[in-house]
Amino acid sequence: MKRAVDLLKNKFFLVTVVFIVWMLFFDKNDLYSQYEQRQQLNKLEQERDFYTKETAQVSKELDELTSNPAKLEKFARERYLMKKANEDVFVIVKEKKKEE
Template sequence: MLRLKAKYRITSRFAFFSVFVGFLFWSFFLDSHSYIAFKRHEKELKQLKRVHEQHRISIEKNRQRLKELSENNGDLEKYARERFYMKKRHEKVFVVMEE
């Protein structure tokens, strides 16, 4: 009888261990909230934060440029001519492209 209990004790330990390993495998690799998915989302979040910071800097530069252009009409005309190739009547504009 004692020998029979020892046999069941070993198999029950093995069963608990198997269930525990199976649970860890499931939670780390197969679940929708797995560790791999967590790392993937964390990487994506870091990338989105970098893009957000770049856009914030770009917006700040554009606000500064808009402020400068609204204060001085000479700069506004220069900016329009350079950027949008605007011209006055009876004026010819030549655009030189570098190769």
């Protein structure tokens, strides 16, 4: 018991404890803020990876469209419903099922 009282009277120990408590809970970079920032960093890294993959895929499709006229024609027909002069285009739209 005397040892604990002596420890609490030690000014260096008290300053160290106050400093640790301050850094863990009251500082602008406390544990909770660090956790939130880590979560945000992980989310942003996942988004970066997703957009990197999407960019690679789009650039690959662009290379195919610019180098292959058949792919360009297929793309124009599917996306923009373009057609040749002597043909008809039929667009089939599926109806949404109504829930009763």
